[in-house]
Amino acid sequence: MTVSVIPVGPQHPVFLEPFQLKLVVEDEVVSEALPRFGYVHRGLEALVVSKDFRQMTRVAERICGICSAIHGMTYCRAIEKLLGITPPPRAQMLRLVWSELHRMHSHLLWLGLFAEAMGFESLFMQIFRIRETVMDILEQTTGNRVIISVNVIGGVRRDLDAEGADGIRRALKKVAGDLERIRPVLVDDYSVRKRTEEKGILAKERAYELGAVGPVLRASGISQDIRRTGYGAYGELDFEPVVESGGDCQARCKVRYRELFQSMDLIRSGLDRLSDGEIQTKSKEKPEGEILVRSEQPRGEVVYYIRADGSKHLQRLRIRTPTFANMAALMDLLPGLDLADVPLVTLSLDPCIACTER
Amino acid sequence: MTSMLKILLKNGTGRYATRLYPAEAREPFAKNRADLSFDPGCCRLCKTCSRKCPTGAIEVDKENRTWKRDVFSCVFCGDCIEACPKSCLSFVARPPLPQKHHQQAVVYATVPERSKK
Amino acid sequence: MGMMKHLMVRSRRRSLWMMHFCLGGCNGCSIEIMAALTPMYDLERFGILNTGNPKHTDVLLVGGSVNHRNRRTLKNLIDQIPAPRLIVAVGTCALTGGIFNEAYNIIGGANRVVDVDVYVPGCPPKPEAVIDGILSGLDKFEQ
């Protein structure tokens, strides 16, 4: 038996971002995996020293481009709690609509990259074509495609008119039709199933023990979704977390695919319940105190810890991102895999290095 | 297998998906946050925009009456637009053009003197 | 001879291979570069093909700011790309470090480490701007 060490990355065609995996390989089977991070580390938690708490909203949005709306919303929620203000109901509902649209764009991106990791180029192109409908509606309603910057402390800065709401409904209808069409390819296709079934199985107990979050945990059969705590406007809407029991790549794919439809339902009922009124509560206070706030991102639960002492600058901002927590699960999954499956299984956990390293 | 074939056939016969940029540029959405425009006529040199900017891209010089913005540092967040008490700043829907030199990045404006009322 | 050369220059302009490398940014530029490659914007119309190998690369798109660890990786990649090469910095972070410029682990924009040919401003730039950026740098392949 030959034992060799194969470094994958930092620049690798399958991973969008720089990150290195050192794989100890016995013949073709991985026996040990060691990650090396730090290629995207910026140290933005320390930026609280030089930027005030309102400017930090813009920094929080730029932790990760794929879930920026939800990062911004979570940061604003934390500061609002410290200030003791509540955004008006219309702002809360608009936040929900935009964060669910963001979730859709993230999940579609993931589905596309997953197809590409399988080597299924035409499916990748097809999914990215569907995704552009979501991107267009984000651009039309917020003014930018990826970093939408709608959250401000106390509410949102853009209002949604009736035309915009209709646009969103029309776009969702189109996306739903297109997604139904690719469903047989993702779920029933022989070659896709051969490639994804029973690959990288994360057992239920192990996933919980390792602290996995989000779709990874739900694909292993544990129903956990921070949106169920009812933060923001989520308390008004009724939904059940999407759970699959397989724990393999196929299950993770199914969870994300079904969550797309769940997001669409949430957006539709959110738009129906949109009340009239203000979109911002203004406050001139400065935050003081200590707080822990959680939200559900496309990749799972994000935790913000903030300590403030009543001055313009926060004392400490700490962000535990979902991909950071899932990294331990990934390192547990890799040993025992065939070398050729490593990119696919790595991608199935949706590693976002920009989030992981901040 | 056949399911993908169906989609591909539909793509082949359906409408062309690609936007033929730059031959046919689509009209940008009206509320795009793509670039900033500054109207020096109403500026009072109060420096609010430069204080609110999260990247420090805006510099206001009271003595020389100049206002400058580093396009390469700007993140187009719009905090300065909201903060401006005189509404001198606004969004432009068309994005800034790519540049070949770093020196071309700064937008200057001289604020005209006005008579005291 | 002159005609051959003319033909070569013309065909070189229309058959570039591109690689993108994402550094320490928010990943948004990287997504927009992906979007520029996919059906809606389709960089392949200009003969630009995505590749993962620096030795095959003519155009390198850099997104994100340089930090202490990825500095060497970027330098290493650029050294492997054969001349003539076009290096396009995409997005505010790659231009100046942007919003992260004051963070302790950030050195600055990509031009602190390599010679950038075209700068595409935007946070993140739209796919149209990415296409504009690459097309405006193509004269480099005419010499």
Add this chain to the structure above:
Amino acid sequence: MLESTSLVDADRLHSHAGNLKENGWRLVGMTGVAREGGVDLFYHFDRELKMTNLKVETEEDETIPSIGDQFPGAWIHENEIQDQFGIRFDGLDPDYRRLFFLEENVEATPICRGVSARVSKEPGK
């Protein structure tokens, strides 16, 4: 002050964490906050959408026991804390020795209050 936080001595951390694990709690994350002469370490746990926290007050240059044997996902959190605050963890596996996110030329522990990281910004082309 955070809700439901209990102050724990460093040498009793292990038994507290073990108790929580037996009762089905899950490690969510760790936070370090710098204070005069040391660091406050928070361990956040979750069970069925409820949170509880352990707080350990460490002195400078103190070594804290790792909880990696009870919560196998803890290594990534502990390595990051070690990077940012210079706290050593006993029994950490894998141990990156302060090179998890940072390069060798970052001299100071960067998130400590009032200490800006002493890093040269000159890259040298």
